[in-house]
Amino acid sequence: MTAPITVLGVTEFWGAIGAIGSFFGMILAGIAGYVAFRLFRVESGRDLKADEFRREQAEELVRHQATRIGFWVDSDAKQVVVLNSSELPIFRIRIVFQDYRSYDQVLPPVIFPDEKVVHFQDALVPGERIHVSEQAFREEALNKNGFYFGQGTYIQFIDNAGFRWKRAIEGGLSEPEKVR
Structure with missing residues (x-):
């Protein structure tokens, strides 16, 4: 005859089963946490790359119009030419x-750049050009004899996006510098 199973034995048995189940549940939770962490790192890296790509595209879009503005010296015609070859107008073209002003009175002599606006125009539509003659530059120059046409010349303009x-x-x- 066998001894009857006591209530204490059944409780200990199920307690042991529960402890083993808890242990394996803890291991599975740790594995699931590790997998979630790895997945988070992969997704975060993908999101960072996508954000960087979008930022580069936005910067390229901002530069697109500005890169299509031509500016050169036409030596044959003795003039400076600005050409808007973009699809949109540009504004406030300067x-x-x-020009370099020499201060011989101070020791040692100092040369300071002096910026002169030779031409200003409110807008330049696509395909339009601005022509400014050498004479306009020469009239603004401080040193008429030492003047070199085209040297130190630049344009400033505002694109359609406000840069x-x-x-x-x-x-x-x-x-670019954001204006509006």
Whole structure:
């Protein structure tokens, strides 16, 4: 004859089963937490790359119109030319050159750049050009004999998105400044 199972034995049995189940549940929770952490890192990396891509696209879109504004010296016609080859108008176009003022009275002699606006125009529509003659620059120059046409010349303009740009006669384009 076998001994009857006591209530204490059944309780201990189910307690042991519960402890083993809790232990394996803890292990599964740890594994699930690790998988969730890895998934979070992968998704975060993907989101960061997507944000960087969108930011680069937005910057390229902002630069697109400014890169299509031409500015050069036409040596044959002795004039500076600005061309809007973009699809949108540009605004508040200023053609500026840096004239250098010499202060011989101070020791040692100092040369300061003096910016002169040679031409201003409110708007330039697509396909339109601005022509400014060498004579307009020469009239503004402080040193008429040492004047070199085109040297230190740049344009400033505001694109259709409201960014102010500066392009040097050599072709360099400055970083934009938000105006409106």
